[in-house]
Amino acid sequence: MAARAEFAEKGFDAASVRSVARRAGVDPALVRHYFGDKAALFAAGVIPQGVDPGRVAAGLVADGVGGLGERLLRTVLGVWDSDDGVTFRAVFSAIGSEDVPPHLVMGYVGREVFAQVAQVLPGPDQALRVSLVASHVVGVLVARHVLGVEPVASLDVDRLAALVGPTLQRYLVDPLPDA
Amino acid sequence: MAARAEFAEKGFDAASVRSVARRAGVDPALVRHYFGDKAALFAAGVIPQGVDPGRVAAGLVADGVGGLGERLLRTVLGVWDSDDGVTFRAVFSAIGSEDVPPHLVMGYVGREVFAQVAQVLPGPDQALRVSLVASHVVGVLVARHVLGVEPVASLDVDRLAALVGPTLQRYLVDPLPDA
Numbered sequence: 001m002a003a004r005a006e007f008a009e010k011g012f013d014a015a016s017v018r019s020v021a022r023r024a025g026v027d028p029a030l031v032r033h034y035f036g037d038k039a040a041l042f043a044a045g046v047i048p049q050g051v052d053p054g055r056v057a058a059g060l061v062a063d064g065v066g067g068l069g070e071r072l073l074r075t076v077l078g079v080w081d082s083d084d085g086v087t088f089r090a091v092f093s094a095i096g097s098e099d100v101p102p103h104l105v106m107g108y109v110g111r112e113v114f115a116q117v118a119q120v121l122p123g124p125d126q127a128l129r130v131s132l133v134a135s136h137v138v139g140v141l142v143a144r145h146v147l148g149v150e151p152v153a154s155l156d157v158d159r160l161a162a163l164v165g166p167t168l169q170r171y172l173v174d175p176l177p178d179a
Numbered sequence: 180m181a182a183r184a185e186f187a188e189k190g191f192d193a194a195s196v197r198s199v200a201r202r203a204g205v206d207p208a209l210v211r212h213y214f215g216d217k218a219a220l221f222a223a224g225v226i227p228q229g230v231d232p233g234r235v236a237a238g239l240v241a242d243g244v245g246g247l248g249e250r251l252l253r254t255v256l257g258v259w260d261s262d263d264g265v266t267f268r269a270v271f272s273a274i275g276s277e278d279v280p281p282h283l284v285m286g287y288v289g290r291e292v293f294a295q296v297a298q299v300l301p302g303p304d305q306a307l308r309v310s311l312v313a314s315h316v317v318g319v320l321v322a323r324h325v326l327g328v329e330p331v332a333s334l335d336v337d338r339l340a341a342l343v344g345p346t347l348q349r350y351l352v353d354p355l356p357d358a
């Protein structure tokens with residue numbers, strides 16, 4: 001998708017709706033009509049092609065909550081690995097910008113993925129459980145793909161899943177400590 | 180520090196050694212002499228003034244490994260909170276850039292903090308333990324301050340420490356699962 005290439009190459013600040021339209025060979029007004037402003041285009045454009053977050057989430061929870069933590073981690077790592085970091089660079093270029101509305105990407109992922117995962121978790125703190133899992137999974141991605149924190153950055157997926165999966169599973173289903 | 184203000188305002192790509200020198204009222208050659216290139220200046224400049232990572236780490240481990248996970252999380256959250264996100268924006272602007280040498284900031288933090296924490300942990304996987312902790316703490320920071328993942332983003336520090344501290348402590352001292 002033209003938007004994805006634009007954001008990945010130029011970063012959020014330097015990217016423009018006009019340039020995305022040029023790449024796609026269409027009128028900028030058309031892009032604005034369908035996507036709105038640059039931020040909305042970004043949200044629609046950075047998800048890797050062929051990845052439907054809603055479908056991925058449905059697949060994850062279809063097998064129930066048992067082992068969900070590890071499956072979730074393996075799936076997320078797989079999605080990011082599959083495009084060689086392109087998405088990551090695009091997302092982080094936007095995070096570095098002060099012009100990006102907060103919760104942009106996470107808002108989309110939240111609607112599509114968080115809600116489906118939350119549905120299979122024990123209440124009443126489903127949203128808290130999912131956000132704790134997200135706060136670890138995001139960190140693993142940043143540590144591996146952005147900061148290169150060793151040895152986590154070089155671990156194979158099986159070893160990483162064995163180490164981190166049980167933590168995620170605890171956040172998903174174990175009783176949460178009180179404040 | 181001039182470099183810190185420059186990177187926070189302009190982001191890594193738009194910042195320059197020349198402009199940092201101008202802010203500081205010194206010759207660019209002097210800045211280059213003491214710090215080297217822009218990347219080195221970044222690494223030296225983004226750490227909040229008055230925060231000495233080595234000293235912070237020494238304070239953390241002085242009380243031993245008991246409760247270290249929670250103390251570590253509280254300390255990191257406190258450091259980042261203390262400057263209202265300025266450091267975070269500077270760091271993420273650099274992560275978004277393809278010109279930034281990998282492991283830049285983490286390399287510095289690693290030398291100063293990771294090594295001291297690792298010294299008090301059970302062997303032989305001290306580095307792995309520290310990197311697992313880092314992969315969660317970084318994620319908590321990103322979830323709270325960058326992505327705004329709720330409810331983690333709004334939790335008070337005591338509640339967050341109660342939820343995440345035990346996880347970090349497990350990574351620090353519990354037997355690690357085999358691959």
